[in-house]
Amino acid sequence: MKFRLASSPHQHIRRDTGQVMRLVILAMIPGVLLQTWFFGWGTVIQIGLAVVTAVVTEAAILELRKRDFERALKDYSAVLTAMLLAVSIPPFAPWWVVVIGTFFAICIVKQLYGGLGFNVFNPAMAAYVMLLVSFPVQMTQWLPPVNLAQYSHNFMDALQAVFTGFSVEGFSLAQLKTGIDGVTMATPLDTVKTSLSQGFTYSETIERPIFDSVIPGLGVASSWISLGYLIGGLYLLKQKVINWHIPTSMLAALFICALIMSLVDSDLYPSSIFHLFNGSIIIGAFFIATDPVSASTTNKGRIIFGAAIGIWVYLIREWGGYPDAIAFAVLIMNMAVPLIDYYTRPRTYGHTSTKRKTKNKAQS
Amino acid sequence: MNEFKELSWQGLWKNNPALVQLLGLCPLLAVTATITNGLGLGLATTLVLIGSNTTVSIIRNWVPSEIRIPIFVMIIAAFVTIVQLLMNAYTFTLYQALGIFIPLIVTNCAIIGRAEAYASKNTIGKSAFDGLMMGLGFTAVLVLLGAMRELLGYGTLFVGANLLLGDWATSLKITVFETDSPFLLAILPPGAFLCMGLIIALKNVLDSHMEQLFAAKTEEKVVQRARVTTES
Numbered sequence: 367m368k369f370r371l372a373s374s375p376h377q378h379i380r381r382d383t384g385q386v387m388r389l390v391i392l393a394m395i396p397g398v399l400l401q402t403w404f405f406g407w408g409t410v411i412q413i414g415l416a417v418v419t420a421v422v423t424e425a426a427i428l429e430l431r432k433r434d435f436e437r438a439l440k441d442y443s444a445v446l447t448a449m450l451l452a453v454s455i456p457p458f459a460p461w462w463v464v465v466i467g468t469f470f471a472i473c474i475v476k477q478l479y480g481g482l483g484f485n486v487f488n489p490a491m492a493a494y495v496m497l498l499v500s501f502p503v504q505m506t507q508w509l510p511p512v513n514l515a516q517y518s519h520n521f522m523d524a525l526q527a528v529f530t531g532f533s534v535e536g537f538s539l540a541q542l543k544t545g546i547d548g549v550t551m552a553t554p555l556d557t558v559k560t561s562l563s564q565g566f567t568y569s570e571t572i573e574r575p576i577f578d579s580v581i582p583g584l585g586v587a588s589s590w591i592s593l594g595y596l597i598g599g600l601y602l603l604k605q606k607v608i609n610w611h612i613p614t615s616m617l618a619a620l621f622i623c624a625l626i627m628s629l630v631d632s633d634l635y636p637s638s639i640f641h642l643f644n645g646s647i648i649i650g651a652f653f654i655a656t657d658p659v660s661a662s663t664t665n666k667g668r669i670i671f672g673a674a675i676g677i678w679v680y681l682i683r684e685w686g687g688y689p690d691a692i693a694f695a696v697l698i699m700n701m702a703v704p705l706i707d708y709y710t711r712p713r714t715y716g717h718t719s720t721k722r723k724t725k726n727k728a729q730s
Numbered sequence: 731m732n733e734f735k736e737l738s739w740q741g742l743w744k745n746n747p748a749l750v751q752l753l754g755l756c757p758l759l760a761v762t763a764t765i766t767n768g769l770g771l772g773l774a775t776t777l778v779l780i781g782s783n784t785t786v787s788i789i790r791n792w793v794p795s796e797i798r799i800p801i802f803v804m805i806i807a808a809f810v811t812i813v814q815l816l817m818n819a820y821t822f823t824l825y826q827a828l829g830i831f832i833p834l835i836v837t838n839c840a841i842i843g844r845a846e847a848y849a850s851k852n853t854i855g856k857s858a859f860d861g862l863m864m865g866l867g868f869t870a871v872l873v874l875l876g877a878m879r880e881l882l883g884y885g886t887l888f889v890g891a892n893l894l895l896g897d898w899a900t901s902l903k904i905t906v907f908e909t910d911s912p913f914l915l916a917i918l919p920p921g922a923f924l925c926m927g928l929i930i931a932l933k934n935v936l937d938s939h940m941e942q943l944f945a946a947k948t949e950e951k952v953v954q955r956a957r958v959t960t961e962s
Contacts, residue, residue, distance in 0.1 A: 466913075474924065500915040 381607075383482070387442035389607050390653065393598035394449060397649060400594035401453060404511040404587035407524035408457025412464050413449055415528075419468040420448035427477040443482045447471050450490035450654060454646065454693070455497070456507045458527045458539055463504050467493040487700045488660045491693040498693070508553050509543055511587035514575055517542055552576075554585030554644040555689035558636055567633035572640075585644050592648040599652025611668035612661060612675075613651040617642060619676025627684070635684065647679065650692035660700045667703075667710035675699050734859055741863025748871035749933050753840035757831045758872060759922035763883065766890045768876030769869065770824045774813045774832060776865025779841055781809040783861030786849040793850070802845045803836070810835045824893040840868060871929065878925045882916035885909045 381389075402409045424444040428435035448468050455464050471493035479485045498505045509515060519542060523533035532538055552560065554576055561571045572582055581589070602608045620641055627635035641647065646654075655661060655675055662671040675695045682691030747753045754775070762768040785805050793801050814832045817825040825832065835841070844864050849857040880887060885907040891899035915921045 496915050499918065499920075500913050501911055502914075503911060 383441040383443065386607055386658075387446050389605055390602060391442065391446055391449060393602045393607075394453070394595070394653065396597050397591055397595035398449075398453060400591045401457075401587075404591065405457045405509055406512060406519050407521040408459075408509075408528060409453060411524055411528050412452040412455050412457060412459070415461055415464050416448035416452035416468045417445050419465050420444040420472050423469050423472040424477070427473055428481075431477070431481075433481070438482065441482065444472055444476075447476070447489045450649075451493050453649070454490070454494050456505065456509070458509060458524065458542065459504050459507060460531060461528050463497060463501055467497045470496050483659055485659055486703075488654060488657050488696050491654060491696045494693045495697060498688070506556075507539055507543065510576070514586060515542070553689065554588055554640075555683065558640070559683075559689050562634060568636050568640075569633065581639065584639065588645065589643045592643045595649040595652060599648065602652060602656075608652065608656040609665070609668060611665055612656050612672035615669040615672035616651045616655055616676040616679075617647070619673040620647065620680055621676075623677060623680035627680075641680065641683070645683075645690040646692045650675075650679075650696065654692060655696055655699075660696075660703065662703050662706045662710070664707060664710045664712055666712070667706040670706050670710065671699055671703065674702070733856060737856065737860050738863045741860065741865075741867045742870065743867070746867040746871065746933075747840035747843070747864050748868050749930055751840065751843065753843055754838040754868065755926075757834060757838060758868075758875065759919050759926065761828055761831045762872055762876040762879060762922055763917050764880045764890060765873055765876040765888050766824065766894050767827060768872035770817075770821065770894050771828055771831060771835075772865070772869025772872040774817065774828075775835055775838060775841070775868055776862065777813050778806060778809045778835055779844060779861035779865040779868075780858055781812070781861075782806045782841055782845055783849040783857040784854055785809075786845045787852060787854045787857035790850045798846070798850065799842070802842055802850075806841050806845070807836045821894055824890075827890075827893070840864065874929060875922065875925055878929075879916045879921055881906060882921070882925075883913050884917070885912075 398409065398413070421439060421444055425435045425439055428438050448471075451467055451471055452464060455467065471489035475487055475489040475492040476482065476485045479487075512518065517533075517535075517537055519527070519533055523535075523537075527533050527539060527542065533542060557574055557576055558568065558571050561574075562568065571577075576585055599608075599613060603610060603613075621638045624636065624638040624641040628637050651672075655672060662668050675692075678695035678698055679691045682688060682694055686694075688694070741747075745751060748755075748758055757771055757775075761771050782802070782805050786802055789801075810833060813835070814825075817828075817832060844860060848860050852860070877887060880889065885905065887904040887906065888899070888902040891902045895902075913921075916925070
């Protein structure tokens, strides 16, 4: 029998980038399905548009940069970016919104910085912020969940609304936005923000129809969608695609901030449960903040990174101008990543820690 | 004459105050939402540059070097005030649109940079020409940036040109595409940063292309060195 000696490294790669990205896309499916259930086919159409734009842009830019575009397309990172952006966009937003956004994400945020692995910012979130800043009207037209909407809409309605702004029967987006009680509906976070500023208390606000669910303070649709992404996120954790550090510290930080403030004044500050399961916190914690390229790379750094995102989200939600803040928080912390990584470099095996070294120096 | 050619090349391309020296970025990024604004501010800056360069050059032999900077700033401030009053008188709407950025020309590092680096050491004619070329280089970038942002943001070109050039210029306005929802990012300062980055990248690409062209030409010219020592 022959014993073969292979040279180092003896550790083999368990998965290549493409496999990791495909797993993340797979894990997004429950959330996407629930989102489609509550907000109609628009979500699927947006994902389709975004994926096509992303792949075409990626291939074109890689060709321009004289890189091997087939290999880069097979890693599915562009598809994942496109999906993350598409699910953050209102389902009936005009088609050009998602096309401009995806082009920006892939071309400017990712490829101009040097492609996958070199982008400083999370492409999907940078594009989302760009769209939110540029097209505030189109980007805030969330429909009410299907069971609360006055007009139902099917696939053809969604398709036509995305491309022309009107459904097949000729209802405009404003009409489609109308809830069962004939009043235009806002998202849960928006509702709370507005009514708190109008002098209502938090407990009065969550009596509104949009919070018609079993646990008080949860939006009808957003809690289920969050649950879908939570399942996907836990699957990713189990598959060891992502580490526990970022999601845990981020959710914990937000939970603690909200807990403290709601204990201070429960009329003005919504509960922790409200904060965790409304808006995009869960998808943000498991799918967006954990982006291996733009997040911190050391374990201690990941905890700091996640916690800081949680705190930023709370600050911006409570005292900022926008109802939700995942994208802003992630971008702010992306900028801090080099600094965090610098100060949390782990001790190399066999070396003493830097602190001890300085001590020794001081003694000698 | 060669000196003047060199000055033009330096000001317009090789040492462009906006693209290479990256000076005066604050007005550059803040006011270039349209071509008209860019052109207006560019021309104002050019006037100030010519005036300050000439004056600094005239008095260069009498200014003690210890206090030259305050004196230069005072000269620049005087010219900025002149330009500001002129714009207030003749292009009032544009004056209002540019707002604080006209008085802020005083703090434009490109101007004091040229006074310090060139005008305080050279003759009047050359200094004035240097001011003109640097100003034109700056204006060109402002106009280009304004065009990019206006096109992306509003889908038009030369909107409001009549504010600067008189009523006949209203007909200059070109509508490239109609839009109800302007692309706000291009109009806001972050868009200016992005466009600026793209222009700088474009310049670098052109530069490297030109270098290759010149390199290819010089290679062709290489002649066999004549043997000056005999073999053996």
